[in-house]
Amino acid sequence: VNRHLPPGERPRSVCDFGCSYGHLLDVALRDGFTAVGVEADSRLVQLTAARGLAVVERVSQLPGGIDAVTIIDALYYLPDPLKVMAELLTKVRPDGILVIRVTNRNWLGRLKGCWKAEPDLSLLGDVIISYSLKSLRILLRRAGLTIVDIVPDKGVGKKVPQMKRFAYRILAAVSALSANRIVLAPGIIVVAKREASGGPNAMAQHRTATTT
Secondary structure (H helix, E strand, O other), rough: OOOOOOOOOOOOOEEEOOOOOOHHHHHHOOOOOOEEEEEEHHHHHHHHHHHHOOOOOOOOHHOOOEEEEEEOOOHHOOHHHHHHHHHHOOEEEEEEEEEEEEEHHHHHHHHHHOOOOOHHHHOOOOOOOOOHHHHHHHHHHHHOOEEEEEEEEOOOOOOOHHHHHHHHHHHHHHHHHOOOOOOOEHHHHHHHHEEOOOOOHHHHHHHHHHHE
C-alpha cells in the first residue's frame, strides 16, 4: 500500500472490506494507518468493536476520503462485485488504490481434469466466482479501474507443510519469469487504480447500458 500511494505527511487511511476478526486492521493500526473495516456479520462487528476497532456493516457507513481499500479473500464471495466496487469507489480518494487478493486455481482444475470431459471444480473451494487474472482484469476494467501491480502469492505467513510452501515459491518464480503475464501461483494479489476516465460514473454508465 505504501509503495503505491503518493507521498505525504498526513496519516494514511485504509479500509479492509470483509475484515472478519480484524487482524488486518490490527496490522494497519500498528503501521500508523487510520483503519476501518466492513463486515456483514453483526457478531463479528460486535467482537471487533469490543477490541476497540472501527468496523461497520455496510459500505454506506464508511467515511469518505479513504486512501486504500483491501479486499482479501472476499471478492469471490460477492454475487454482484461491480455494484460493491461502485459503492466502495464513492468512499475512495481519486488517487486511492484497491488491493485485492483472490485464489488462482482455474488452471489447476483444468489441468487435473484434462483427461475428463469437464474440468475438476473440486479444487476451487467454496467461492461463488472463481477468478483468473484475465477475468479479474476484465472485472476491474468494467469498474473503471486498471491493474498497476500484480503480486503472485508466495504463501508468506501461511501455516502450510514444507512441500506446499516450496510449491508456492516455485510457482511464484515461474510467474515472475513471464513478468506475471502468466500467473500460476495459487493466489493473486493485484493493486488497482482508477483509469483516467474511469470511476463510479463509468460504472454507473456500464450498468445502465447493460440494463438497456
